[in-house]
Amino acid sequence: MIPISIPYLRNHHYNREMVFATVAVICIAIILICSVVISLLTVKTTSVTATADFHYLVQANGRQFDLVPADVLRIERTSAKKSFTGQPIEILKVYTTKGFIYASPNDDAYQGVSKLANSVDFYGLQTWTKSDTSWEDIRSKAYAIGTPTEYRAILFAVLGVQNIACLATGFALIALIFPLRSESQEDTTPVVKRLEQLA
Numbered sequence: 001m002i003p004i005s006i007p008y009l010r011n012h013h014y015n016r017e018m019v020f021a022t023v024a025v026i027c028i029a030i031i032l033i034c035s036v037v038i039s040l041l042t043v044k045t046t047s048v049t050a051t052a053d054f055h056y057l058v059q060a061n062g063r064q065f066d067l068v069p070a071d072v073l074r075i076e077r078t079s080a081k082k083s084f085t086g087q088p089i090e091i092l093k094v095y096t097t098k099g100f101i102y103a104s105p106n107d108d109a110y111q112g113v114s115k116l117a118n119s120v121d122f123y124g125l126q127t128w129t130k131s132d133t134s135w136e137d138i139r140s141k142a143y144a145i146g147t148p149t150e151y152r153a154i155l156f157a158v159l160g161v162q163n164i165a166c167l168a169t170g171f172a173l174i175a176l177i178f179p180l181r182s183e184s185q186e187d188t189t190p191v192v193k194r195l196e197q198l199a
Contacts, residue, residue, distance in 0.1 A: 016175075020172040024176070027168045028165075028169060031166060034158050038159070044060070044144075045101050045103065045144075047059040048103075048115075055067070056112065060101075061146035071098065072116065072130065073097065073133045075092070075129075076095075076126075079126075094117055096141065099141055099144055099146065100143070100144060143156075
């Protein structure tokens with residue numbers, strides 16, 4: 001191995017493409033690690049049951065939560081299609097004061113989540129937000145209902161690191177796809193090659 005020293009770095013300049021490629025690979029590895037951590041902290045809602053007094057009992061992570069329509073902060077309806085049949089489906093994401101609920105038609109809790117959403121959003125809007133709810137209120141509840149309190153800070157930190165890694169990967173890939181030569185690099189072009197181009 002060659003010992004790294006200041007004179008060595010002066011005589012052997014780093015290749016710019018190699019630097020950005022290394023940054024992109026490291027950031028992609030960080031994104032994958034964050035994805036694994038997020039998947040480990042993911043909580044799945046097993047059931048949502050509506051009661052006679054307009055309450056909704058949510059089973060998640062082995063615990064039961066009591067929700068009422070007033071607890072709903074935001075509803076997002078995403079249209080998608082099944083991969084094989086092409087049949088349109090609706091994916092629901094309901095933000096509440098106790099966390100969000102994510103459900104697709106294949107989930108057992110989808111019918112209950114749909115009833116909860118329709119009890120607030122009568123028109124079935126693609127995006128519905130409570131009138132007195134700010135974006136900061138919604139962001140503070142951007143964790144799945146049933147997520148333990150001690151894991152919420154870790155989840156938000158991992159999501160922040162993942163977003164920064166995605167941004168750095170994007171900049172590195174842009175630098176690789178659209179290389180910009182500096183003036184010093186242009187001046188080091190051999191004179192013979194320039195003369196051949198002029199001839």
